Every structure is written in structure tokens, then in C-alpha cells.
Amino acid sequence: MSFEICFTRRYCMAHRLFNIRNSRCFVPHGHNEFVKVYLVSIGNDTLDGGVNMMAPFAVLKQVWHQWIDDHVDHSLQLSSQDPMLDYFKTRESENLAHLMITPGDPTTEVLAALFMSKINALMADQGLAVRCRKVEIEETPTNTVSFSGDAKDVISAAHYDGPETPWWQRPDMTINDL
């Protein structure tokens, strides 16, 4: 017996899959994606007969939606190995904050794991007695990826040149470590 709360948010993004040459996904392109997060209580699930809530929806989703709306929305997602990064560093440094830098290609799989790590860092930092059980990303109307579990088990940061605590583990608004 337990409750689960699901929030959905839409954002616009662009990416390219740099390690898949000879593919149309190598060409920078964009999607309007939907992310769903499934939250469960890590405390007592019993309703108190008064307010009867895990916490108000507005409280549970406020910081998460702030990150999605103000930082993920209209971001350009690039692998940390992508040479396009050099262009932005040398020619458009004012836009670096809009680049989401991923360890390896910015596939929907890695995005789901990174989002799982970020939302759980944000929830813990706010002292909310919930954790995210599943992240689901609809990349296109015909492709959806979901992730459950510990993001650390699936993310390989072998070629990611960043700090010990990368952006996806920090309870802040960042989307890169540039």
C-alpha cells in the first residue's frame, strides 16, 4: 500500500548523437519532449484525516519545474566529447549556460538517468520526504524511454571531464560544468 504522484512537464530541446556517424541523428535536430517523474513517499504514507497529502503538489513540483522551465527548456544537449563545444567556448561563450553537457551522447536513455539523479538531489536538498522512483521521457510521439533505479549504476562518466560532483548530482540549477 503506497501512493505515487506523477508530474508531467514539456520542454523543447536540441541535440545530436555525435558517436553515431552516418546517421541522421548526427545532424543537430530538436524535439518537444515530455518528462514524467513518479514520486513515492520515503516516510509514513498514512493520511492524517486532515490535509490528507504527502505534500502539496505545488511544493513537490516547484523546484523541479523551475529547473525544467528555466534551464532544460531550449537547451542544446551535447556530448562532452562533441567538438561543437569548442565553437561555443570560443565564439559564443554567452550561450554556454544553455548547453546541457552529457557524459557521452545525449540519448534519451542518458537523459532519463541524469534527470533521475537531478530530481533526487533537488528533493533531498529541500528536505522533502519523497524520492523519484521512475523517470519517463517521451522524445517523440513514437519513442519513450523510462528509467528506474540508481543513476550511478548506469552513467559512465569515464570520458567526462568535470568535478567530483557533476551537475546532475548537485541540488542546483546547473546543466553543465563549464
Ligand SMILES: Nc1nc2c(c(=O)[nH]1)N=C([C@H](O)[C@H](O)COP(=O)(O)OP(=O)(O)OP(=O)(O)O)CN2
Ligand atoms: N536508443 C536510442 N535510439 C535513438 C535515440 C535515443 O535517444 N535512444 N534518439 C534518436 C534520435 O534523437 C531521433 O531523432 C529519433 O529517432 P527516430 O525514431 O528515428 O525518429 P522518428 O521520430 O523519425 O521515428 P518514427 O517512429 O519513424 O517516426 C535515434 N535513435
